[in-house]
Amino acid sequence: MDWKEQKQHVIKDAKRVVIKVGSAVLTGPDGLDMRVVNRLADQMAAMHDRGLDVVLISSGAVAAGRRVLDTAITGxxxxQAASAIGQSRLMHAYDEAFGRYGKVSAQILLTRDDLRNRGRFLNAWNTFHKLLDWKAIPIVNENDTIADAVKELKFGDNDALASLVVNLVHADLLINMTSASGVYDSNPDQNPDAECLQCIEDISCMDIDSTCDGKTSAGTGGMYSKLLAARRVAQLGVPTLIVSGAERYVLERVFSGEDIGTWVVPEHETISRRKFWLAYNKVPDGSVKVDAGAAKALVWHGKSLLPAGIVAVEGSFGHGALVRVLDGSGDVIGVGLSNYSDEDLREIMGRRSSEIEQVLGACPYPEAIHRDNMLLDAAI
Structure with a gap:
């Protein structure tokens, strides 16, 4: 089936949808735009009435708090304080809007630690699924008030969070609502002849860096982060629709079959949810650089990474840590769980597996990273 048939099929048959809406859509000069909030609630309530499970990823807390404070946010x-002020107002607005349609909304605030820790990940899974069993509408945001300031410990933006929630709730579709009409073939602010793409058929081969740049003034993401999120969920076999949240009744039009926005086709060969969790919920603690032969064996032949192919080790990490796998140019070709600490890898790198016991006194694993614990072409 071609992408148009696939799009019609998914939109018609989807049972669970994650909808992400950004700050640029939700907020105006005076803070939260209640007209937008009410229109979104109206459309999502109608989707819910048709039997769809809806999970909403909503930005806007910091922007809402900033408007209330009427002061510069400099650090x-x-x-975090602006988020604390704005989050309560954001949730109150949604609660009232959904309440008009008899819908129960539920607030879920997450940090990256909540999803990188396997036990807390499962707790989140149980909470989401019970809420959806109860026909509630979960409204999710990053918990900015307590999220660590260190970049590696934050989601970075709600596009990344949305991609992780798609995996968590086993969604059939991600709808990413932004201030643009979709993905353009070049920057429309710089090129008036830029065209909106109807479809991205192979996002794994797309040069995201050269396709888009910049971010919205109200948010922390941009089209780059939206495409990165789409690339992630495509690996799970889940499509993404990127549409303008500024257009009136856009969700209603999408589910009525109108051809708007940019459709991102999922990959045919999907990865396991375990590999997805390893690659995107955890944060790499270091890196290993491999030679050309090892890179070829990994990428083209699906092999495990042997110590012989490693030429450099970066960072400090222990056995079982997630590490990046770099090619000779320093480009990331994947991530995986290391069978050895950084110290042991430095001792055995460049050596044959048969030499590991001689160097370390024992050879618990012939591989530095086993193929089953590795994800290549990771969108990180």
Whole structure:
């Protein structure tokens, strides 16, 4: 089936949808735009009435708090405090809007640690699924008020969070609502002849860096982060629709079959949810650089990474840590769980597996990273 048939099929038969809406869509000069909030609630309530499970990823807390304070937000403490003020107003607005349609909404605030820790990940899974069993509408945001200031410990933006929630709730579709009409073939701010793409058929081969740049003034993401999120969920076999949240009744039009926005086709060969969790919920603790032969064996022949193919080790990490796998140019070709600490890898790198016991006194694993614990072409 071609992408148009696939799109019609998914939209018609989807049972669970994750919808992400950004700050640029939700907020105006005076803070939260209640007209937008009410229109979104109206459309999502109608989807819910048709039997769809809806999970909403909503930005806007910091922007809403900033408007209330009417002051400059200059650092992390100010951003976190503004989020605390704005989040309550954001949730109150949604609660009232959904309440008009007899819908129960539920607030879920997450940090990256909540999803990188396997036990807390499962707790989140149980909470989401019970809420959906109860026909509630979960409304999710990053918990900015307590999220660590260190970049590696944050989601970075709600596009990344949305991609992780798609895996968590086993969604059939991700709808990413932004201030643009979709993905353009070049920057429309710089090129008036830029065209909106109807479809991205192979996002794994797309040069995201050269396709888009910049971010919205109200948010922390941009089209780059939206495409990165789409690339991630495509690996799970889940499509993404990127549409303008500024257009009136856009969700209603999408589910009525109108051909708007940019459709991102999922990959045919999908990865396991375990590999997805390893690659995107955990944060790499270091890196290993491999030679050309090892890179070819990994990428083209699906082999495990042997110590003989490693030429450099970066960072400090222990056995079982997630590490990046770099080619000779320093480009990331994948991530995986290391069978050895950084110290042991430095001792055995460049050596044959048969030499590991001689160097370390024992050879618990012939591979530095087993293929089953590795994801290549990771969108990180």
């Amino acid at each position: 992390v403490p100010e951003r």
